[in-house]
Amino acid sequence: MTDAEGRVEPSGVWATAVGVARVRAMETAREQPLFRDPLALAFATAGGRGPGTPPPPRADEAARRRWLGVAFSIVIRTKFLDDLLDRAVASGIRQVVLLGAGMDSRAFRMDWPAGTRLFEVDTAEPLGFKASVLRQERAVPRCERITVPVDLREDWPGALAAAGHDPAQPTVWIAEGLLIYLPEDAVQSLLERVGALSAAGSRMGLTLGSRGVVERFRGDAAPGSAASMWVWEMPEDPVGWLDGLGWEAETFTLRERAEAYGRPVLTPSQQDEGAGGLISAVRATH
Numbered sequence: 379m380t381d382a383e384g385r386v387e388p389s390g391v392w393a394t395a396v397g398v399a400r401v402r403a404m405e406t407a408r409e410q411p412l413f414r415d416p417l418a419l420a421f422a423t424a425g426g427r428g429p430g431t432p433p434p435p436r437a438d439e440a441a442r443r444r445w446l447g448v449a450f451s452i453v454i455r456t457k458f459l460d461d462l463l464d465r466a467v468a469s470g471i472r473q474v475v476l477l478g479a480g481m482d483s484r485a486f487r488m489d490w491p492a493g494t495r496l497f498e499v500d501t502a503e504p505l506g507f508k509a510s511v512l513r514q515e516r517a518v519p520r521c522e523r524i525t526v527p528v529d530l531r532e533d534w535p536g537a538l539a540a541a542g543h544d545p546a547q548p549t550v551w552i553a554e555g556l557l558i559y560l561p562e563d564a565v566q567s568l569l570e571r572v573g574a575l576s577a578a579g580s581r582m583g584l585t586l587g588s589r590g591v592v593e594r595f596r597g598d599a600a601p602g603s604a605a606s607m608w609v610w611e612m613p614e615d616p617v618g619w620l621d622g623l624g625w626e627a628e629t630f631t632l633r634e635r636a637e638a639y640g641r642p643v644l645t646p647s648q649q650d651e652g653a654g655g656l657i658s659a660v661r662a663t664h
C-alpha cells in the first residue's frame with residue numbers, strides 16, 4: 379500500500395520504527411529533552427503516527443501503563459546510545475553501523491568528526507520510506523551516510539562490504555530495539571558475524587528485552603502490534619554470553635540510567651530487575 383505521496387505505508391516489523399519515531403518526536407517537544415530529534419516528527423507523521431493521532435487502544439489500565447513504560451524505555455535507551463556513540467568517536471572510531479536502523483536520525487542530528495562513515499542497515503521498504511521523508515525535509519547528513527538495504531537474516535556482511543565497510547578498521551555497532559524481533563538463532567548468528575567484522579578497538583551498543591517481557595506483553599498484544607512480534611529476550615547472564623562472543627560487556631538497567639539522566643522512575647520496582655538490558659561492549663583483546 380502506498381500513501382498520497384507514493385510512499386509505502388509502514389507495515390510488519392518496520393512499522394515499529396515509526397512508533398519509535400513518534401516517541402522521539404514527543405521527547406523532542408519536551409522542555410528539557412534528553413535529546414533532540416527534529417526529524418522524528420516528520421517520520422512519525424508520514425507514517426500516520428504523528429503526536430496528534432491517538433495511540434492504539436490498550437486493553438486496560440495495566441496495559442496502558444506497560445506501554446508508557448515502553449515509551450520511557452525508548453527515550454532512555456536513545457540517550458544511552460547517543461552517549462555511547464559520542465564516546466566511541468572520541469576513542470577514534472570512524473565507522474558506525476546501525477543494525478535495524480529504522481528511522482534513526484543520528485546521521486543528521488549528532489556531531490560527527492570529519493571522516494565518519496555511518497552505515498544504516500535495514501530492509502529496503504523502511505529505507506525507501508525514510509529516503510522519501512528525508513527528501514521532503516531536505517535533510518542533510520552530518521557525516522558520510524550509506525544505506526544498506528538487506529535483511530539481517532541474509533548475507534548482510536556481503537552487502538555491508540559492498541557498501542564500503544572496512545573490517546580492518548574499528549567499528550561501533552548499534553542494535554537498538556532490534557534483537558527482540560529476531561529468533562534466537564538469528565541473534566546468535568548476527569552477533570557472530572558482527573564479531574568477525576570487528577577490528578580491535580570496536581565497540582557495540584545493544585538493547586535487550588528484559589527477562590519475562592515477551593510473556594508479560596503477549597497477553598494483550600494486538601495482532602500486528604510491536605509486542606505481537608517480540609520473540610527474543612536477554613539471556614540470564616548477558617555478560618557471560620557476550621564474553622563468549624568476544625566482547626567485554628557492561629550492563630545497565632533502565633532504572634539506573636533514568637536516574638543518572640535526571641528522569642528517575644518513581645514507581646518501586648515490581649520484580650527482581652536482574653541484569654540490565656542496556657549493553658555497552660568493547661571488543662575483547664584476548
Ligand SMILES: C[S@@+](CC[C@H](N)C(=O)[O-])C[C@H]1O[C@@H](n2cnc3c(N)ncnc32)[C@H](O)[C@@H]1O
Binds near residue numbers: 481482504555
Ligand atoms: C523498533 S525498530 C528500531 C529502529 C531503530 N533501531 C531505532 O531505534 O530507531 C526495529 C527495526 O529493526 C528492523 N528489522 C527487524 N528485523 C529485521 C531484519 N531481519 N533485517 C533488517 N532489519 C530488521 C525493522 O525494519 C525496524 O526498522
